[in-house]
Amino acid sequence: MKRYNALIIGSGPAGIFTALHLERFGVDKIAVFDQNCYPAGGLLNDGKLNFDHRIGLDLDELGIDPKTAREYIQQIKSVLTGFPHCRQVTFAKDNEKIAGWERIARERNVQFIGPEQWHWGTDNGKGVVDYLRGLLHRTTFLLGTEVKTIETGNGMHCLICRENSGMAEYAGPVVLAAPGRKGAYWFRDVARTVGIHNNFGPVDVGIRVELNRKFYDPVSDVVYDPKFILRTTRHQDKVRTFCTNPGGRVRIEHYGDFRLVNGDALSSRKTANTNFALLNTVMLTQPFSDTTKFGQMIAKQFHLLGGGRPIVQRVGDFREGSRSRQATFESEIRHFTVCRATCRAVPGDITLGLPARIVDNLWEALKTLDKIVPGILHPSTLLYAPEIKFFDTHFRTDEFMETNIKGIFVAGDGTGKSRGIVGAALTGILAAQGMAQRYLGKDKLD
Numbered sequence: 001m002k003r004y005n006a007l008i009i010g011s012g013p014a015g016i017f018t019a020l021h022l023e024r025f026g027v028d029k030i031a032v033f034d035q036n037c038y039p040a041g042g043l044l045n046d047g048k049l050n051f052d053h054r055i056g057l058d059l060d061e062l063g064i065d066p067k068t069a070r071e072y073i074q075q076i077k078s079v080l081t082g083f084p085h086c087r088q089v090t091f092a093k094d095n096e097k098i099a100g101w102e103r104i105a106r107e108r109n110v111q112f113i114g115p116e117q118w119h120w121g122t123d124n125g126k127g128v129v130d131y132l133r134g135l136l137h138r139t140t141f142l143l144g145t146e147v148k149t150i151e152t153g154n155g156m157h158c159l160i161c162r163e164n165s166g167m168a169e170y171a172g173p174v175v176l177a178a179p180g181r182k183g184a185y186w187f188r189d190v191a192r193t194v195g196i197h198n199n200f201g202p203v204d205v206g207i208r209v210e211l212n213r214k215f216y217d218p219v220s221d222v223v224y225d226p227k228f229i230l231r232t233t234r235h236q237d238k239v240r241t242f243c244t245n246p247g248g249r250v251r252i253e254h255y256g257d258f259r260l261v262n263g264d265a266l267s268s269r270k271t272a273n274t275n276f277a278l279l280n281t282v283m284l285t286q287p288f289s290d291t292t293k294f295g296q297m298i299a300k301q302f303h304l305l306g307g308g309r310p311i312v313q314r315v316g317d318f319r320e321g322s323r324s325r326q327a328t329f330e331s332e333i334r335h336f337t338v339c340r341a342t343c344r345a346v347p348g349d350i351t352l353g354l355p356a357r358i359v360d361n362l363w364e365a366l367k368t369l370d371k372i373v374p375g376i377l378h379p380s381t382l383l384y385a386p387e388i389k390f391f392d393t394h395f396r397t398d399e400f401m402e403t404n405i406k407g408i409f410v411a412g413d414g415t416g417k418s419r420g421i422v423g424a425a426l427t428g429i430l431a432a433q434g435m436a437q438r439y440l441g442k443d444k445l446d
């Protein structure tokens with residue numbers, strides 16, 4: 001059995017920032033495990049960075065105040081913006097145009113957030129990962145190593161892993177689980193075996209909207225990834241925009257037995273469109289609280305309806321209550337050519353796969369947004385479904401992300417602690433502090 005001082009599961013932003021901060025505390029012999037052969041997790045994606053504690057974090061959940069959060073975010077910013085291709089895309093400080101958008105949104109009872117944002121683009125993802133790895137000197141990456149389970153006892157934890165050469169075991173006094181959204185359900189099963197407390201959190205269900213960028217440029221030229229948040233009048237549910245990609249593409253994410261839509265942008269090549277997610281937060285109580293199964297049920301229904309692909313519907317068809325069809329998808333007479341789809345989804349009817357309450361909420365939100373940014377509801381606008389964010393397992397922890405099992409910490413999106421790169425990194429820093437101070441005898445930064 002090989003021994004390390006700290007065992008980190010997952011090489012996404014949460015895992016990498018944990019390792020970086022453990023090193024700053026003077027910890028050595030750190031191991032980062034990833035089932036993929038290239039480390040990175042979601043760092044390989046688009047790379048829009050929101051340096052603002054109002055985005056991607058729940059400070060009450062983390063038990064920190066805004067001032068402390070700002071200090072951590074500043075530390076993360078100094079690391080990530082050191083990557084040469086990372087450029088600032090939203091200048092939030094004293095920006096009167098942002099104040100103007102806040103005012104226009106408020107008139108419609110919508111909250112508008114225009115945070116400081118930077119971007120590197122999917123085509124720079126590998127460069128970022130190489131840059132971050134270059135900052136780590138006392139960390140070993142065990143890649144192509146899938147952690148199967150965790151065994152605990154006598155103040156030590158042991159990861160049982162599958163590697164190319166077969167099974168291997170690694171032991172250490174502290175473990176961080178940062179498995180991301182794709183590893184969330186694996187870790188939830190392990191947590192239940194080990195006795196780590198967790199329960200169901202909310203799930204975000206919605207669509208990806210793609211439109212000719214000329215309609216959205218007035219707002220996205222001011223704020224690259226604008227955040228509109230509202231409560232619908234009919235159901236009083238929360239709906240928000242998320243992950244806007246000016247000049248971007250709609251992408252398909254592959255999960256075991258279903259597909260989801262998402263979006264990104266390249267830094268070098270732009271499309272004529274902008275896309276963003278429109279998400280409805282769903283929380284379930286009695287008698288069925290399993291938000292994971294709820295989200296999966298919707299995703300599988302779309303998988304069936306779309307013959308294995310996501311579904312896309314033109315706003316023009318949606319308004320008429322009819323499905324979109326291949327034959328009329330590019331109809332000039334209906335002005336559909338104003339927006340050419342960047343993703344090969346199946347023309348159909350998104351209302352067949354979404355619960356009525358969610359359709360109500362999304363449509364109300366779109367109509368409100370169209371009053372704030374006229375043109376969103378042009379007939380050519382594309383509505384792709386399903387887009388679902390499975391941040392739905394919640395782990396109870398203390399302020400250093402330590403679970404009820406001593407020495408086992410969690411961080412990042414897969415454990416319900418963050419939603420995005422900066423948030424995941426922040427939770428990794430909190431965990432690193434707890435690991436270093438409580439178990440590794442390191443009280444001060446080197």
Ligand SMILES: Cc1cc2nc3c(=O)[nH]c(=O)nc-3n(C[C@H](O)[C@H](O)[C@H](O)COP(=O)(O)OP(=O)(O)OC[C@H]3O[C@@H](n4cnc5c(N)ncnc54)[C@H](O)[C@@H]3O)c2cc1C
Pocket residue numbers: 009010011012013014015033034035036039040041042043045046047048049050145146147148178179180181182183184186243251253262263264411412413414419420421422424
């Ligand atoms: C298309 C797309 C675009 C996105 N764009 C943005 C964006 O612009 N800005 C933004 O802030 N966020 C964006 N995100 C979200 C962002 O990627 C995540 O918020 C972030 O990566 C979460 O970090 P994490 O460290 O929690 O997990 P991840 O980055 O997902 O890393 C988890 C890692 O754990 C590994 N792992 C899981 N289980 C195991 C196991 N059993 N054994 C070994 N390894 C395991 C996985 O292989 C993975 O590498 C995007 C996501 C997608 C899919």
